[in-house]
Amino acid sequence: MSGFVLACKERGLRLTHQRLEVYRALAKAKDHPSAEMLYQRVRKRVPTISLDTVYRTLGSLEEEGFIARVGTAMSSARFEFNPEPHHHFVCVRCGGIRDVEAHSLGHDALAKYLPKSYHVLSSHVEFRGLCPDCLEKTSKS
């Protein structure tokens, strides 16, 4: 908590009542809430807060690295035909998605890391980084 206060000062973020409560609500949450879910929770303590403030606050906190977005941050759904189990590499620069062969990163190899109390149906790895094309453009410039 106090670490958050200090970090805000360092980065020039204003420490508003709303921002603090959104941060606290997410730090306390164990269920990976959506913006709407956080809005409902924070509203109990700050009845006048608006949903767009929650969105804007989450955006700020994400930019500053305090919080993370679960799963892929893609604006729209993407589809593929490849019926073989495989993984994906997402380029953070060009947004392109490339298939990654499962090789020894198969389902069984991954699923064994979970407790036996889970019934795992599928497993999927998503890598993020720079694809060969963007990497080449970077080194050239």
Next chain:
Amino acid sequence: MSGFVLACKERGLRLTHQRLEVYRALAKAKDHPSAEMLYQRVRKRVPTISLDTVYRTLGSLEEEGFIARVGTAMSSARFEFNPEPHHHFVCVRCGGIRDVEAHSLGHDALAKYLPKSYHVLSSHVEFRGLCPDCLEKTSKS
């Protein structure tokens, strides 16, 4: 292709011009297109097709297992505070998300499976299946 025709008959799906063209466009695509991207491509061959037909067709093809959706299928963005690198388990029944410790499935262990031409910044595993709670409810009934 002919496999698709046969599979449609087996499952009682009507083999319309539109459905076939959406299927072909996705089978040919290498870039994991969105519904809108597919719409633009199919429109060149079937100028009267509508975007909602593309959506409906993609939904049917996904249900039948012909195609897959890339990444997490979540209606809204979900956030988390946990700053430690970790993975996620998504329950297909209750939609709940649980953290999975990275253990030996750390970034380095995963990234080594990619060609060196990629610059990998992060790696994340997403498991899907039944969580312990839903599994228990299933066995009881």
Next chain:
DNA sequence: CTCCATGCAAACTTTTTGCAGCACC
């Protein structure tokens, strides 16, 4: 006092749905 953050409303994007007509089987 200054400027960033907030709240309100409205726009925007992506996806879904109701309905009438058409096409596949």
Next chain:
DNA sequence: GGTGCTGCAAAAAGTTTGCATGGAG
């Protein structure tokens, strides 16, 4: 010929943005 699919339009859901006000520093 009946049923499911299509196209149109409108709605729904999630998220973003413009603008005037208010509160933090």
